[in-house]
Structure formats: C-alpha cells, structure tokens
Amino acid sequence: MRQLFKSFKGAGRKTKILCIAFLTAAVFFYLFVITRFSAQDAEESGNLSYEIAQDIAKFIETVSSRLSDEDIPTLAEYFEHPVRKLAHFMEYGILGGLFCASFLPLIGDMRRSGYKARRLYIVNTILVFLLAGLDEFHQFFVPGRYASFLDVLLDTSGCIVFCIFLYFRFDRKKYR
Numbered sequence: 001m002r003q004l005f006k007s008f009k010g011a012g013r014k015t016k017i018l019c020i021a022f023l024t025a026a027v028f029f030y031l032f033v034i035t036r037f038s039a040q041d042a043e044e045s046g047n048l049s050y051e052i053a054q055d056i057a058k059f060i061e062t063v064s065s066r067l068s069d070e071d072i073p074t075l076a077e078y079f080e081h082p083v084r085k086l087a088h089f090m091e092y093g094i095l096g097g098l099f100c101a102s103f104l105p106l107i108g109d110m111r112r113s114g115y116k117a118r119r120l121y122i123v124n125t126i127l128v129f130l131l132a133g134l135d136e137f138h139q140f141f142v143p144g145r146y147a148s149f150l151d152v153l154l155d156t157s158g159c160i161v162f163c164i165f166l167y168f169r170f171d172r173k174k175y176r
Contacts, residue, residue: 023102030098031131034091038135042144046080049087053079088151089158092128096159099124100166121163128159 040048057075061067067075103120132155140147 020102023098027095027098027102030095034095034135035138037091038139038145039142041142045145049084050076050080053077053083056083085154088154089161091158092132092155093158093162095131096124096128096162097166099127099159100163118167121167124163125156125159129156132156 037045054072054076056079057072060075061069061072100121103124129152132152135155136147136149136152139145
C-alpha cells in the first residue's frame, strides 16, 4: 500500500484521474453485487448459505474420523447461521477496504495540509453504516427476508475491524 501511495504521488494528473475513476467504479460494482445478494428471496439466499455450510461440514467430515455421512446435514444446519453472519461481516469489510482504497489518493493532499487521515476511517465507517442500513431496508421488501439492526451493526463492525487493521498496518507509524 505504501508503494501504491508513492507511485500514485508521482503520477501525472491523467493517471490519478484514471485511478480514482477505476476505484470509484469498483466501489459501485461491489455495491451492485451486495444489492444483488440482498435481492435474493429467503429460499434462494438460504440455499446458497446452506450449500456453503454443507461444504464446510463435508470438509470437517473428511478431516475428522468421528463423523459419518449421516452427520453432514446436521452439521450443515449448525453452520448455516454463522456462515450467513460471517458473509455479512466479510462483504462489508471488503466494502470498507474499497472505500479506503478510493480515499487513498486524498490522503497525500490531506497530510500535507496537516489533516489526519484517521478522520477518513471515521467517514468510511459512517458511509458503510448508512449503506448497511439502506441494504437492510431494501431486504425488508424482499419476500421472506427481514431487516435487522443487528445485521447493520455486524456489517459496520466488519468495516471497523478492517479499518483498524489498515490503520495499524499503514498509518499508525505516521502519527507517532
């Protein structure tokens, strides 16, 4: 990321505009993907997460000698809910990462003016919180789905964890 920032800093105006346009397009494409997953009805969404949970159960069955083929459906049902929640957490963590990447070009100008880039992480988290809320509101109108404020908090926590990781990995040294 530091190398990306250094190469971006020395790039020409057209290159910077293309980079920002590409990152912005990536954010909008990813928002489209999230919206498509949210637009799935309850049965389709449940089948997708059950298939993933079933794959996890089959993997555990191959590793463990105590489980049989008959235990796979029970284990898959056990893993289905955590898989759904982990998917929420990860997809909004990735969205937060894309927002951070799209804000990256702004950080150099902000640091020169004495502005702390930490504030961008806060803005990033607020944006993800609002988008997660809109996503849950959208799910309210999808057959068989429901809106949950706890999912909004889970989505936002995915972004927060990712932002904390990015801060400690790339920015913390600059503020000492």
